Amino acid sequence: MILGIYQPNDKHWENIIYIGLGFILIALTEISGETNLRLFLPLLLIMVIRGCLTFKRFGSFIVAGISLSWFLGSLYLLVKNSFSNLNVQQVPAIITPGIKPEIIYQLYSNEGQLKALIINMAINITILFCLITVFVFVLVNALMSEYRSRQELGTVNKQLRKYALLIEDRAMLQERNRIAREIHDSLGHSLTAQNIQLANALLYLRSNLDRAETFLAEAKKLGSHALQDVRHSVATLRSDPLQGKSLKVAIAELVKDLEYRTEITFHYQSEIPDLLPNETTSTVYRIVQEALTNMIKHSEATEVKISLQLVVNYLEVQIQDNGTGFDPQENTTGFGIQGMRERTTALGGNFNLISLPGKGCHIIATIPLVDKL
Secondary structure, eight states, X not given: OHHHHOOOOSOHHHHHHHHHHHHHHHHHHHHTTOOOHHHHHHHHHHHHHHHHHHSOHHXXXXXXXXXXXXXXXXXXXXXXXXXXXXXXXXXXXXXXXXXXXXXXXXXXXXXXXXXXXXXXXXXXHHHHHHHHHHHHHHHHHHHHHHHHHHHHHHHHHHHHHHHHHHHHHHHHHHHHHHHHHHHHHHXXXXXXXXXXXXXXXXXXXXXXXXXXXXHHHHHHHHHHHHHHHHHHTTTTTTSOTTTTOOHHHHHHHHHHHHHHHSSOEEEEEEEOOSOOOHHHHHHHHHHHHHHHHHIIIIIOOSEEEEEEEEETTEEEEEEEEOSOOOOTTTOOOOHHHHHHHHHHHHTTOEEEEEEOTTSOEEEEEEEEOTTTO
């Protein structure tokens, strides 16, 4: 009863001492001679239950095995002792508690019948104890397994809630980055082109007024387009930037528009199928658009080459200019370059930028098309 008040913690050595002390107390009770089977069996069953509560399946199995072995050994010694001192007074203590010895003596009057009765009842008691032990072992282990499962489930739920919050934060950050890329790609392109038109208008303002008006009108159109992008940027984030056109045609129109607005010569070559996944076409279009915008803004190039090819199971995009170039190691914070790299990586592709001061810039993006065509 005292042991039942205290339940050890998860330290393995304390659990062993706790169970060992229980067996020691049972042994002292048995040695004192004040116990019999009616008290001895419940004590061993209590140890089986405590073993299941204290240890996991393997440890509780050992405790149950010790209890069962102890019972069989004690029963064997008791039967052996009864055979050595066989008399009618000792029979009830072993096999038939509550029955008067005189009745047993009348039914089993000779020594052989008494021994047979003792053996028979010992076997029955053994079977009964084994069945009870197995039942208690299975029942308590099932209850403890359910209890531990609930504890583990609670712990897992707490971890999942933490992970969910972490994933939500990361998803929110990724969504913000994606929105920033979309606004940068669409609005940045329009504003860059508008800046070029305004610069051209200033250039021809005194010498050729008609040409300047043409550039101003184009700048106004670009300003309206940029304003529309700002107003509808969030609503159109998931829309198709190609507006239903094929990738080949959309880039051709982009190149034609830039060629009209700038003095750069563009060489565009496309050897790709018309039917491509929407996600791939949108990503490639944004990469080409951003690359051309950066080249117009920073490279001072006079010639740009654009190539789209299908190489094995990859879509290869190459954009190369003859501009001033730069050192990629010293220009790692460019949002446009970062956006192109992130878009390519998101589709499992590779993004490479090769540039040297005075040697122009060469961008190569390869996007896998396995299981997408």
